[in-house]
Amino acid sequence: MNEGNAGKPPGAMAGPPRRTVTALEAAERVSGPTPLAEAPETIVEVRNFNLYYGAFQALKNINVKIVRRAITAIIGPSGCGKSTLLRSVNRMNDLVPGVKTAGQILVDGEDIHGLGAEPVALRKKVGMVFQRPNPFPLSVFENMAFGPRIHGTFRKSEIHEAVERGLRAVLLWDELKDRLKASALSLSLEQQQRLCIARLLPVKPELLLMDEPCSALDPLATERVEELMQEMKENYSIVVVTHNMQQASRVSDHTGFMLLGELVEFGETREIFTHPHDHRTEDYITGRFG
């Protein structure tokens, strides 16, 4: 799909010890795809970000940098603001009446709330996968063709190609190539969720936001979607919100722990799960609450 993964074996990123967040601060933005091991690159930077639902402050002074071509997990108990943070990155919170924000979120170095910033252009770059699989109640093909069509691709051959490429990327092509006209709602939940991931791909997003993508799936399906995420991180940056800590520790490279609207701790996943610095993180991951 993308060019940067040439010659890189799958899973290479989980291997060598990665630099910590502080080291990332120094990382330069490099144009074009670059192997992550050499130059970690920030795709999203959140700076002093606050969000209010009316009088309620849902996010408190969040600062974080998300690394390109890696999986970042955000964990925390229900209502801690992790989904809100995720939905701030593609400005889905704009749809909620009474939301006010302060601070900055930079995607690819550009302020998403800045002058001339368009949610439409932002969301093209930042795809989202929801908690419950939500394919459109249309055929599999129409689901896949939706992205190209809304972004101005109408030629049949191009759309067909995009459909096939997208479905192949999530390993659905062989299962569904004869059922492209079937309603997407007739698929299994796992297939639906894969389809929801696949339909984002023709739009060529750089970042995928996943809001508890496996919470509606059974353990086997969860495992397969996690494998898919591992494969996809070679070409995409992924931020996944989950309250399943095993999932976070299995799939992610970096983990952030949120509590009551604060980002308590952020760092390498291994670090967070073995040597948390904050006692609240420790309490949470050892199961004392949440």
Added chain:
Amino acid sequence: MNRWSERMIEAAIRFSGFVSIAFVVMIFLFLLTEGHALFRVTGLTDFLLGRNWHPISTPPQFGILPLLLGSLAVTAGASMMAVPLGIGTAVFIAEVAPKRLAGILKVGVELIAAIPSVVIGFVGMVLVAPVVREFFSLPVGLTAFTGSLMLALMSMPTMVSIAEDAIHAVPRQYKEAALAMGATRWQAIYRVILPAARPGILAAVMLGIGRVVGETMAVMMCTGGAVAIPSTLLQPVRTMTATIAAEMGETVRGSPHYNALFAIGIVLFLITLIINVTADLVIHRGRRDSP
């Protein structure tokens, strides 16, 4: 004791259920018994395709083609206006308008249903017909088009409220998914929400048309009442409903004319029955598809 009251209630409910069916069946049987005698005088083809409706000349002629086409013209005209406007209004109320405005509009559209049809007919006759006459420079303003205008207005409440419900019932997650992919609001409406609500919208259109076909008073007052096969919408026509209403008072019970009016009733009944059953099937097919 408890068991006994349960049974009574169940019986009562079952009774009310059967009563409504029984009424439909009885009305249809009544139409049949009163109407079928016509076919001893006139053949079915002469009745349906006859071009002359001269019920009181000798010998009488009972061809309802002009009336059928009159109804068709008025219905088609009304649908062409009401369907786009009704769906547009429904989309606006359900998806675009701010909450307060949507509430006001909804109540406003539903209030149209509260206007007695004779009042709408009156308005059409006194206010709209002169405008139509002036605008198209016609000899008379009471035309199929005038009737269509008024009927379009009358079908709006049915169409808008059912279509709006259907659009409103589309799960929010579809819209969210579309917007999250960078769709504009219009793209989300046009490509996702409307297709998802299609069964309900089709039903809304069908029921709105059913309302138009059966309407009597307003069309009788606005369409001019000429029994002639129309070639444009700007000619006076007479619909089937208006014919029954206008002529029933003058007929002798049991005469061929009387029977003919009932036969028209049968035709009307079948047309609305087909429209309603189709709408029902469409709604239910939609339900079966969704999880």
